[in-house]
Amino acid sequence: MALELRLDGAVVLVTGGVRGVGLGITRAFRQAGARVVVCGRTQPEPQFEAEFLACDVREPEQVERLIDGIVREHGRLDVVVNNAGGAPIAEAATASPRFHSKIVALNLLAPLIVAQSANAVMQQQDSGGAIVNVSSVSGSRPSPGTASYGAAKAGLDNLTTSLAVEWAPKVRVNALVVGMVRTERAELHYGDAAGVAAVGATVPLGRLAEPDEIGACAVFLASPLASYVSGATLVVHGGGEVPAFLGASTAKEHS
Secondary structure, three states: OOOOOOOOOOEEEEEOOOOHHHHHHHHHHHHOOOEEEEEEOOOOOOOOOOEEEEOOOOOHHHHHHHHHHHHHHHOOOOEEEEOOOOOOOOOOOOOOHHHHHHHHHHHHHHHHHHHHHHHHHHOOOOOOEEEEEEEEHHHOOOOOOOHHHHHHHHHHHHHHHHHHHHHOOOEEEEEEEEOOEOOOOHHHHHOOHHHHHHHHOOOOOOOOEOHHHHHHHHHHHHOHHHOOOOOOEEEEOOOOOOOHHHHHOOOOOOO
């Protein structure tokens, strides 16, 4: 096997691939030679370089039309990256039940809806297919201010393992567990440039990830290099967070 991350001619769907982490994923697959289709609710800027189809991934009928349209136009669907997601900050005690429901729908149910429709196509292809779910470190640690988001991502991690068993051997299903990323919206979460830098300093690698770095990992999981990887979670968080107790400790090293 050639150790090269190439997906020449592969047809790839990236949900929410217009901006932020999704745009990094879109760029990475295009650089690997794939034909990339991006879906979302908002039209991208005119200079956007990938094929765009409007779709609300929370709506099963729209998703079915999306997948059918891709197969009709390109003849196949090889990879799906379930990237669409996110949540604004809202305290769990005061956010409405409707708010929580919408967050779970976008971050957990929508990936399942897209995956179901894609799997129906991939199971009929000789080469099968690959699904990559974009999860978050919020699914495995406390997520104050975004509790329903963290809970949904925890569910997505479990969903990944279940689908990998159900849909094998034709379809591989994996998850990217993503840490903090420097996007155009980073300052909304971490403050001004000084705040972003300070937050980055809490990561062992000393910085936030770049969207293209997340994209490279998505390409790996979708590529033949990961042909025996399924039901896995690839953690991409720069080493995580330096434990708080280290900064609080007053213990002194002894010579």
